[in-house]
Amino acid sequence: MSSLLAIETKDLGRIYKLRGNKKEPRKELVALQDVNLTVERGELFGLLGPNGAGKTTLIKVLTTLLSPTSGWARVAGADVSTDPDAVRPKINMVSGGESSGYGLLTVRENLWMFSQFYGVPSKEANERIVALLEMVGLKDRMNTKSAELSTGLRQKMNIVRGFLTDPEVLFLDEPTLGLDVGAMRDVRRFILDWLKADQERTLLLTTHYMAEAEELCDRVAIINKGKVLACDKPSVLKQRLQKDALFEIEVSPLNGLTQQMLLDQPEVTKAAVQEIETGAKLSLSLVEESALARVINLFTQKDVKVMSLSKREPTLEDVFVDLVGRSMAEEESNERSE
Amino acid sequence: MQTSTSWRSFRMAAWLGWLIESNWTDPFLFAVYSIVKPISGAAILVIMYGIISQGNYESALFPYIYLGNAFYIYVGAVMTGVSWAVVDDREHYRTLKYMYIAPIHIPIYLLGRGVARFITGSIAVLITLLAGILFLNVRINFAEVDWLLFFTTLIVGVVMLAMLGLLLAGVTLTLARHEGFIGEATAGALYIFSGAVFPLDILPEWMRPIGYFMPTTYWLELLRRSLVGNVAQAFPTLANFSNLQILGMLVGLSIFFGAVSIFIFRWCDFIAREKGLIDRTTNY
Ligand SMILES: Nc1ncnc2c1ncn2[C@@H]1O[C@H](COP(=O)(O)OP(=O)(O)OP(=O)(O)O)[C@@H](O)[C@H]1O
Ligand SMILES: [Mg+2]
Numbered sequence: 001m002s003s004l005l006a007i008e009t010k011d012l013g014r015i016y017k018l019r020g021n022k023k024e025p026r027k028e029l030v031a032l033q034d035v036n037l038t039v040e041r042g043e044l045f046g047l048l049g050p051n052g053a054g055k056t057t058l059i060k061v062l063t064t065l066l067s068p069t070s071g072w073a074r075v076a077g078a079d080v081s082t083d084p085d086a087v088r089p090k091i092n093m094v095s096g097g098e099s100s101g102y103g104l105l106t107v108r109e110n111l112w113m114f115s116q117f118y119g120v121p122s123k124e125a126n127e128r129i130v131a132l133l134e135m136v137g138l139k140d141r142m143n144t145k146s147a148e149l150s151t152g153l154r155q156k157m158n159i160v161r162g163f164l165t166d167p168e169v170l171f172l173d174e175p176t177l178g179l180d181v182g183a184m185r186d187v188r189r190f191i192l193d194w195l196k197a198d199q200e201r202t203l204l205l206t207t208h209y210m211a212e213a214e215e216l217c218d219r220v221a222i223i224n225k226g227k228v229l230a231c232d233k234p235s236v237l238k239q240r241l242q243k244d245a246l247f248e249i250e251v252s253p254l255n256g257l258t259q260q261m262l263l264d265q266p267e268v269t270k271a272a273v274q275e276i277e278t279g280a281k282l283s284l285s286l287v288e289e290s291a292l293a294r295v296i297n298l299f300t301q302k303d304v305k306v307m308s309l310s311k312r313e314p315t316l317e318d319v320f321v322d323l324v325g326r327s328m329a330e331e332e333s334n335e336r337s338e
Numbered sequence: 339m340q341t342s343t344s345w346r347s348f349r350m351a352a353w354l355g356w357l358i359e360s361n362w363t364d365p366f367l368f369a370v371y372s373i374v375k376p377i378s379g380a381a382i383l384v385i386m387y388g389i390i391s392q393g394n395y396e397s398a399l400f401p402y403i404y405l406g407n408a409f410y411i412y413v414g415a416v417m418t419g420v421s422w423a424v425v426d427d428r429e430h431y432r433t434l435k436y437m438y439i440a441p442i443h444i445p446i447y448l449l450g451r452g453v454a455r456f457i458t459g460s461i462a463v464l465i466t467l468l469a470g471i472l473f474l475n476v477r478i479n480f481a482e483v484d485w486l487l488f489f490t491t492l493i494v495g496v497v498m499l500a501m502l503g504l505l506l507a508g509v510t511l512t513l514a515r516h517e518g519f520i521g522e523a524t525a526g527a528l529y530i531f532s533g534a535v536f537p538l539d540i541l542p543e544w545m546r547p548i549g550y551f552m553p554t555t556y557w558l559e560l561l562r563r564s565l566v567g568n569v570a571q572a573f574p575t576l577a578n579f580s581n582l583q584i585l586g587m588l589v590g591l592s593i594f595f596g597a598v599s600i601f602i603f604r605w606c607d608f609i610a611r612e613k614g615l616i617d618r619t620t621n622y
Contacts, residue, residue: 016614063439066614089441100432102354104361116350117440
């Protein structure tokens with residue numbers, strides 16, 4: 001009865017009860033709400049959302065660490081809350097941005113131990129460990145105590161731990177968080193190679209790097225405040241914006257030009273003004289490319305000079321702005337001030 | 339499949355626990371912890387006894403007290419060994435969540451982690467006994483020791499203590515803060531209710547039932563009887579019961595507490611998943 005679906009959720013919800021104190025009564029925090037997702041076997045699925053969106057919460061529920069408060073979820077064919085023992089042998093998980101592991105064991109010992117918990121035959125485990133460490137460029141540190149590794153290297157070790165047990169469904173929570181650019185590239189390539197090697201392997205990763213989601217994922221769910229706002233292939237998500245023409249214009253000086261003036265132009269659907277030393281950077285979304293003439297006209301009236309102008313393809317960032325009404329960075333700073 | 343899962347959970351946990359426990363970067367600390375501490379504890383007891391009894395070390399009462407105290411080392415060691423693993427993995431190594439999602443039996447994993455403290459605890463008990471025999475006037479006639487009773491009792495008791503450790507591990511799991519010393523604290527609290535260094539009869543009447551309910555009471559009594567025989571005059575608490583009857587009570591209570599422990603652990607485990615406590619870390 002091997003189902004085609006690696007992950008399936010139905011109206012999944014999670015509410016945290018926050019402990020009250022003398023000043024404030026108990027509060028409830030809705031971390032996930034009515035999440036309906038299906039991920040097929042062989043997919044690389046991305047969860048994209050700002051801080052506090054509920055990505056980690058969703059991973060915790062799917063990996064049997066946290067009970068949902070409503071709805072249900074199935075991973076590798078079994079229900080995560082009623083049948084966790086059937087789920088666990090088939091999954092693994094890595095969270096980035098934290099250094100876990102037994103510092104007094106060597107890299108190899110740490111990994112070997114976990115492979116034994118999954119019942120991987122010792123010889124095979126050792127072969128896999130060497131091969132995987134080679135792939136992430138950690139082989140020469142195999143016999144180093146993991147406490148002596150830098151945070152980034154320890155994270156790589158942790159990533160290897162996730163892949164080592166050859167899970168059917170692998171969950172990566174911000175796997176590249178805190179890594180330098182080179183290491184990030186290594187890890188991304190490693191993820192893609194691993195998936196390519198076996199069509200049945202499924203990987204769910206969370207990220208708040210738009211480019212990462214775009215580069216890696218077959219499908220992406222955009223999630224904000226616990227709700228899935230859209231879920232599709234990155235190209236399809238972007239198509240909905242394709243009708244708009246996006247322009248980046250650098251001008252100098254600004255001469256009192258405001259965002260509102262730009263928005264007042266009939267064909268301008270979105271405008272952002274970011275002041276820089278030499279003037280300002282404008283991001284415009286136009287109904288039609290021809291509307292650019294009108295904007296240039298406005299510049300002439302205001303005596304604003306165009307320093308550079310480029311047309312750009314929509315990104316997932318634009319999709320997020322389109323769905324939420326503000327950028328992910330704005331959403332995050334807003335979250336903090338709340 | 340079931341047994342192999344359990345066995346590998348236990349075996350790997352014991353291996354890990356031993357590497358952690360024996361990783362004394364400072365051998366001096368190791369010596370202090372496992373040799374000096376128990377011996378000085380015993381020495382204080384001997385001195386106190388000497389003052390109270392006016393130096394009557396020949397009394398059969400003396401080895402009774404000394405042995406009770408020595409074997410009580412196991413109580414803290416084993417209970418802490420099992421329950422501390424939760425704190426260690428969750429707070430220190432941040433691996434508890436990875437253990438949890440692995441296809442292992444978490445209770446058996448935790449019991450395995452306790453093996454190392456059982457071993458270091460055994461060393462401490464042995465050293466204390468040796469010190470007692472060599473320097474502190476403790477007399478044991480090895481020809482008269484009931485070894486079968488001794489080892490049966492020891493094994494039953496250690497299993498019982500490990501199960502109590504599991505109970506504490508469950509409680510630890512639901513406590514957000516790092517209540518790591520819950521094992522030692524519980525051992526300390528139970529010390530006076532176990533007839534370790536004085537008979538339960540000394541306690542106020544309303545407190546005695548606690549002692550009668552603790553399996554440690556019967557365990558210590560049997561260990562002492564197996565080594566030095568019964569001292570009914572000074573420790574009259576269980577004098578009317580035969581060894582076999584006491585063993586029966588020990589086994590019965592152990593099974594009872596074992597079942598309660600499993601039940602409570604499961605319940606705490608459920609609560610921890612409800613509340614999302616498995617990967618909760620407190621910031622030191
Ligand atoms: N154990 C908890 N108790 C109470 N609230 C929690 C708990 N864990 C998470 N939350 C809250 O639930 C919401 C979702 O958190 P979650 O960690 O899932 O977000 P995230 O998308 O992973 O964010 P980030 O990008 O910062 O990792 C947040 O508002 C967070 O404060
Ligand atoms: Mg997160």
